[in-house]
Amino acid sequence: MKTLGTVLITLAAVVVIGVAVCYGGLFNMAADDHHWGMTAGMIETMRDRYVARQAEEVVVPGNLTDAKLIANGATEYAEMCTGCHLAPSMKDTEMRTGLYPTPPNFAERGARRSAAEQFWIVKHGLKMTGMSA
Numbered sequence: 074m075k076t077l078g079t080v081l082i083t084l085a086a087v088v089v090i091g092v093a094v095c096y097g098g099l100f101n102m103a104a105d106d107h108h109w110g111m112t113a114g115m116i117e118t119m120r121d122r123y124v125a126r127q128a129e130e131v132v133v134p135g136n137l138t139d140a141k142l143i144a145n146g147a148t149e150y151a152e153m154c155t156g157c158h159l160a161p162s163m164k165d166t167e168m169r170t171g172l173y174p175t176p177p178n179f180a181e182r183g184a185r186r187s188a189a190e191q192f193w194i195v196k197h198g199l200k201m202t203g204m205s206a
Contacts, residue, residue, distance in 0.1 A: 104173040113174075120199060127197075128189040137188060154179075157203065172203045 094100050108116065135142050151160065157169050157176040169176060177185075184191055198206035 104171065107173065116201075124186070124190050124193060124199075128187060128193045131189040131193050133188045133192055174202060176203070 107113070137143075150158075155163060156166050157172065158179045159165070159169070159181075161180045163180065186194070194204065196206060198204045
């Protein structure tokens, strides 16, 4: 019974501290101050696993080797994506340098996700990254 009391007191203390941090404005939410390593790792893992799970049901539209589809995609990318994800020989933009996490530079390293995952991200966006739907 003594152990149960200790657990309940500890749990209550964690809740009180959590409420104090949330409502006391004690957690740094500035985009120019990075997460702790453990926090960033947890967020990245949750994001990657969620996207992979959602993409399992995605049917990628069209033939990805079709020259007309590639040209249309390149036009869309140039208009809507290069401000954050850059293009070959393009320097960082002012908007890109202010985002946290920094968007991947697809011109340098390409996409590391499957076509289905990329489609899902473009369609739905990603919370707290600046990636709109």
